[in-house]
Amino acid sequence: MRYTAGVVRTALVQECLREIRLWPGCEAVEEVGVLGDPCGGFSVHVVQYGTAKKWLADRAIRCITREKLRWYHLEAE
DSSP states (O other): OOOSEEEOHHHHHHHHHHHHTTSTTOTTOOEEEEEEOTTSOEEEEEEEOTTSOHHHHHHHHHHHHHHHHHHEEEOOO
């Protein structure tokens, strides 16, 4: 039994992109992608860094992914 709310991929991408742009130094991140697994888990990755530093954007997206995994599972579309 899942104790997390279901979310579709497009909503998750928009929410993660909005949150990563709030991190100092990551305002220029252009695109993130979500990879899902059959069990409802997912991972978020930065696809287009823009002028943001790679190491900083990767660190921010790892923190955001951990937080989202506590609240959501990926629904099948």
